[in-house]
Amino acid sequence: MSGSREPRSGNTTVDVVVVGAGFAGLSAAERLVSTGRSVLVVEGRDRVGGRSLSGEVAGVKVDLGATWVARRHTAVRDLASRVGCTTTDQFAQGRNVLWMAGRRRTYGGTIPKVSPAALVDMARMQAAVNKLVATVDVEAAWETPGAGRLDAVSFGEWLDRKNALPGTRALMTVISKVQWGCTPGDVSLLHALRYIRSAGGLDHMLDVEGGQQQDRIVETTQEIAQRVAERLGDRVRLETPVRRIAQDDDGVTVRTDSGEIRARYAIVTASPAHRAAIAFEPALSEQGEGLTRTWRMGVLSKAFVAYERPFWRAEGCSGEAVTDTGTVFITFDVSPAPGGPGVLMAFCDPRVFDGFGPGARRDRVVRQLADLYGPQALAPIDYLDHCWGAEPFAPGGPNPAVAPYATTSFGKALSEPHGRVHWAGSETAGEWAGTMNGAVLTGQRTAESVLTLLTRDVREGASR
Numbered sequence: 001m002s003g004s005r006e007p008r009s010g011n012t013t014v015d016v017v018v019v020g021a022g023f024a025g026l027s028a029a030e031r032l033v034s035t036g037r038s039v040l041v042v043e044g045r046d047r048v049g050g051r052s053l054s055g056e057v058a059g060v061k062v063d064l065g066a067t068w069v070a071r072r073h074t075a076v077r078d079l080a081s082r083v084g085c086t087t088t089d090q091f092a093q094g095r096n097v098l099w100m101a102g103r104r105r106t107y108g109g110t111i112p113k114v115s116p117a118a119l120v121d122m123a124r125m126q127a128a129v130n131k132l133v134a135t136v137d138v139e140a141a142w143e144t145p146g147a148g149r150l151d152a153v154s155f156g157e158w159l160d161r162k163n164a165l166p167g168t169r170a171l172m173t174v175i176s177k178v179q180w181g182c183t184p185g186d187v188s189l190l191h192a193l194r195y196i197r198s199a200g201g202l203d204h205m206l207d208v209e210g211g212q213q214q215d216r217i218v219e220t221t222q223e224i225a226q227r228v229a230e231r232l233g234d235r236v237r238l239e240t241p242v243r244r245i246a247q248d249d250d251g252v253t254v255r256t257d258s259g260e261i262r263a264r265y266a267i268v269t270a271s272p273a274h275r276a277a278i279a280f281e282p283a284l285s286e287q288g289e290g291l292t293r294t295w296r297m298g299v300l301s302k303a304f305v306a307y308e309r310p311f312w313r314a315e316g317c318s319g320e321a322v323t324d325t326g327t328v329f330i331t332f333d334v335s336p337a338p339g340g341p342g343v344l345m346a347f348c349d350p351r352v353f354d355g356f357g358p359g360a361r362r363d364r365v366v367r368q369l370a371d372l373y374g375p376q377a378l379a380p381i382d383y384l385d386h387c388w389g390a391e392p393f394a395p396g397g398p399n400p401a402v403a404p405y406a407t408t409s410f411g412k413a414l415s416e417p418h419g420r421v422h423w424a425g426s427e428t429a430g431e432w433a434g435t436m437n438g439a440v441l442t443g444q445r446t447a448e449s450v451l452t453l454l455t456r457d458v459r460e461g462a463s464r
Helices: 023-034 074-082 116-133 147-151 155-161 166-180 189-198 202-206 221-235 273-277 286-294 358-373 406-414 436-463
Strands: 012-019 039-042 054-057 060-063 087-089 095-100 103-107 215-217 242-247 252-256 259-268 279-281 301-307 317-323 328-333 342-348 382-387 421-423
Touching: 012 023, 012 252, 012 436, 023 039, 023 074, 023 221, 023 436, 039 221, 039 259, 054 221, 054 301, 054 382, 060 221, 060 342, 074 221, 074 436, 095 358, 116 166, 116 189, 116 202, 147 189, 147 406, 155 166, 155 189, 166 189, 166 202, 166 328, 189 406, 215 221, 242 259, 259 436, 273 286, 286 406, 301 358, 317 358, 328 358, 342 358, 358 382, 421 436
Parallel strands: 012 039, 012 259, 095 317, 242 279, 259 421
Antiparallel strands: 054 060, 087 215, 095 103, 242 252, 252 259, 301 342, 301 382, 317 328, 328 342
16 A cells, blocks of 8 residues: 555645556656656555555455456566566466356367357357457547447447347457446447457457466556555655646646645546546536546456365366356456465456345355356355445446447547646557556656656746
């Protein structure tokens, strides 16, 4: 939870104030500090890391939020390396489990082999998705050829129009829940295509080996943020939510509960929906206001169930499972070692999870794991879960669930500066949007833009 919690009163003056201590905000601050600029990072939560959060089950550190890094995620991997964090392969040896239409079976590879007809249909739909993905302008999806048409339907409606078979639809629903925290009917086709393109394509998005689920951070992803914050020291203030950002010709005034911060520029890393919690003077543009209303966050929950050992491995299972019903819809093996403890990470549908108490949530998950992995799953030694939709500050995750029309109507406001207020955060990324890597890249990119403006200001001031 690195950062200062000491109550601060009175005013502070810095070159740049950064709102948000996630990967984007900390990366921006790190870059600015490296050039000698004065910076203050203010974070509303009592911790750093944003949508990265560490937990512990059976003595094992686990990621309650953001988890994986791909080989191609060089920005966040470099950051992890610089602060001494290490990676480990996501375990993927053995057969995967599929529970569909009330039947359990196992399969190898990324795509479940339900039936010959289903395989043909899934290949057909993948080809159709890839054909559209290739047309998307990943930096400005609203400028994609035919953007209006692609944004006028949901991903689910498009699947219906393509006559996707039930098995294909079920797998696409799992993808949608993991990526956007919603069902295909709740997300625009254009938004889905943008994220698939930004992830390096559908295969890279889904794959473990060589894909987005390639590696985990041994120390957990939040530990990266904590170590960066430790280096920044008192420049990071926790439990300091921003209420208002006003600006004039000379700079910005950021108002918090404990005082005001005066700066030349502000970098705001809150998600589009959470920008609405800040009052801006002057007000955001119509597009900017619309963005906060329509780019709502998805909702996703995770559970971790620990056992004495990873018993599923002895039975030839990888610990990866996909289901089309129940609370759990996908699982992964995040055990620290073959000898144990064994830990299964389960992604849970908040609609049939978040409304229950801790004991009931545990029972629902454990019973479903028994369906997938047998009666040994009924005897866990520890359990932990986290409901992102129930977070008291900036709830939701992992990414925005953007409905039809909202990308073409309001997407331009994602990263277009509002005067002296600049935006960063995973959502503003082109390539790697929705990942920690994208967040780091946007923090660094926005810091460079602000540094250019600060240098210009100095030159203009000297010439007067």
